[in-house]
Every structure is written in structure tokens, then in C-alpha cells.
Amino acid sequence: MKLKNIFVAGLALITLAACGAATTTKEDSKTAEAPKKVVVGVNGTKHEQWDYLQKELKEKENIELEIKEFEDYVTPNTAVEDGSVDLNAFQTIIYLEKFNKEKGTHVKPIAYTVIAPMGVYSKKLSALSELKDGDKVAIPNDTSNNSRALRLLHAAGVIKLDDVKNTLVTKDNIVENPKNIDIIELPAGQTYRALDEVAISVINSGYAVEAGLDPKTEAKFLEEVTDSSQPYYNVIAVKEGRENEEIFKTIIKYYQTKETAKIIEESTKGASIPVWEKATLK
Structure with a gap:
């Protein structure tokens, strides 16, 4: 009788341990996977909204966002063109259009961010x-x-x-x-x-x-800033042909939020104005 009780108790412990392991595996499967790495090119050293997104994306989507700083308006685009950067966020739509025409590059805007009055x-x-x-x-x-x-x-x-x-x-x-x-x-x-x-x-x-x-x-x-200011809206841009990648859609979803808008407002003292609710890229 004692031997039977010991066997039943042992079986119960094994079953509970197995269930616990299965639960842990399911809950931790996302973090157990290797993070998906994305490199974003920005201009300058002040990029509080991307610092915030870096933490949010790693914690909630297992996306490792590397922020690469540039000091000019040329290399962030050539870096997207040659693939050393996945996306960039620093330029107006009209600047990008002219840049592609003059340089023969194929950088495509995928989302609006802010307007920063000159x-x-x-x-x-x-x-x-x-x-x-x-x-x-x-x-x-x-x-x-x-x-x-x-x-x-x-x-x-x-x-x-x-x-x-x-x-x-x-x-x-x-x-x-x-x-x-x-x-x-x-x-x-x-x-x-x-x-x-x-x-x-x-x-x-x-x-x-x-x-x-x-x-x-x-x-x-x-x-x-008026209704005719749209050519000066800033954009997130990627290499042409990559605009429909799901990982970029996820990044845009996290960027275009009230939380990000608040960080932009505070970090630029109101100098940059979020515009993604004013217009959408076609």
C-alpha cells in the first residue's frame, strides 16, 4: 500500500513538472528566439523618440533596434541604398524625392513622422x-x-x-x-x-x-505651418522593394502613437510637430 502511494505521488509530481515546463516554454518562446535586428539611421545625437522605441520594441516585439547616428543629409540615404542601414528617419518628403532624382538612389518613404519648422x-x-x-x-x-x-x-x-x-x-x-x-x-x-x-x-x-x-x-x-506644408513633412524611409516588410509595419505602429508624440513634444520643446494624423502616404 505504501509503495502504491509513493508511485502515485511521484507520478503526480512528474505531471506537474511537465505542465510547468510546457507553460514556461510557451510564455518564454518569444524571448527565447533570437531578436530580430533592425538598424535605423538618424541625424544628430538627439533622438529620444527612437531611444524610447528601442526599449519598447525589444520588450514587446523582440526587435533589437540599433540607432546609427549621422552628421549630414547624404550618408543616411546612401546607407539605406547599400543596405548598411535598414531604414532612416531624418528628411522631408521633398528632399528625398530630389535626392533620389539627383543621386539615382531608390529610397522609398513609408510613413510620416513630424514637421520641423525652419x-x-x-x-x-x-x-x-x-x-x-x-x-x-x-x-x-x-x-x-x-x-x-x-x-x-x-x-x-x-x-x-x-x-x-x-x-x-x-x-x-x-x-x-x-x-x-x-x-x-x-x-x-x-x-x-x-x-x-x-x-x-x-x-x-x-x-x-x-x-x-x-x-x-x-x-x-x-x-x-499651413495646409501647404506637406512637402516638408519628415518621413521614415527604406530601400525600394522592402516597403511591405512586416517588421517595418510594426516599427511604424509603435512610432505613430500618443506616447511617442509626447516624447517628441517634450524633447524638442514643441519645435517638431507630429503629422501622422494629418496625412498618410499612398
Whole structure:
């Protein structure tokens, strides 16, 4: 009788252990798998929203997000093109379209992120009305940001363009320059570094924030966001042919949330405005 009881008790323990092992295996199967690695290219060192997503995706989706920092507006796209980066998030839709056309690359936008209004900054002037004859003005030299800067100077009353609706104007489109300003074209990442050398500089918001500037309080003139601002919406982009990969859809789902929007608002002091609820990419 005692031997029978011992056998039954032992069998029960084995059964419970087996059930427990099965439960553990099922619950931990996701974390037991090797994480899926994705490399995202960003511009600069301030990327709080991606830091947040890095933790969320690892914890909830077993996706290991590596954040690769770039200092310019060219290599994040060439890195996507050559496959060393899976996706990037730093540029406007109009910049990407022009980049692909000029460089022969095949980088495709898959989701909207934010709009970051461009601003006019100065260390020497308290207002644009103080501009003097022949003052030097720095603006980005790439096609889309160059045009955007010229349109901003038109809106600020510094120059006058022949067609302000043209999103690809150049200096040749200036029809009035009452202060005879000397426009110096520099790589976008150099415009904030030129502040000591010029009267005013037109700086992309990302670079301004990176330099410690507060666009909402320190810009002498800030770009207005309107219904016609869509060409300047920033995007997440991948190599053409990869746009339907499920892992990218998962990343977009986690990015386009209220939590991420709040982090963007706080980390940029309101300088970057989430736009994914305003429009969707077709």
C-alpha cells in the first residue's frame, strides 16, 4: 500500500513538472528566439523618440533596434541604398524625392513622422529689421532646403521671389533684395556653425535643437505651418522593394502613437510637430 502511494505521488509530481515546463516554454518562446535586428539611421545625437522605441520594441516585439547616428543629409540615404542601414528617419518628403532624382538612389518613404519648422537665427541681431546693407546670410545648399530657406526669407520680408509657390526656387528667382544681402550657401549641418560669421543663418530645426537653440523662443523668424506644408513633412524611409516588410509595419505602429508624440513634444520643446494624423502616404 505504501509503495502504491509513493508511485502515485511521484507520478503526480512528474505531471506537474511537465505542465510547468510546457507553460514556461510557451510564455518564454518569444524571448527565447533570437531578436530580430533592425538598424535605423538618424541625424544628430538627439533622438529620444527612437531611444524610447528601442526599449519598447525589444520588450514587446523582440526587435533589437540599433540607432546609427549621422552628421549630414547624404550618408543616411546612401546607407539605406547599400543596405548598411535598414531604414532612416531624418528628411522631408521633398528632399528625398530630389535626392533620389539627383543621386539615382531608390529610397522609398513609408510613413510620416513630424514637421520641423525652419527658422532664421542670429547672434548679432535682435530683429531682422536690423539687417544692414551687404550683410551675409547663410542658408543650406541642397536643392530642397535651399529653396525652403529662400521662401522663408521671402516670408520674412528679407527678399522677394518671383514665384513663392515654387518649391524649388533658387537665387535666380530673387527679384528684390533691398538690403543687398550676400547669400552664402553651406551644407545644412554647417549653417548653425556659421552663426558667428554671418548676420543671420537659416537653420533646419533638427540642427538648431542639436546646437542647443530653442526654435520657438530664439528664432528671429519661424516658418509657419499651413495646409501647404506637406512637402516638408519628415518621413521614415527604406530601400525600394522592402516597403511591405512586416517588421517595418510594426516599427511604424509603435512610432505613430500618443506616447511617442509626447516624447517628441517634450524633447524638442514643441519645435517638431507630429503629422501622422494629418496625412498618410499612398
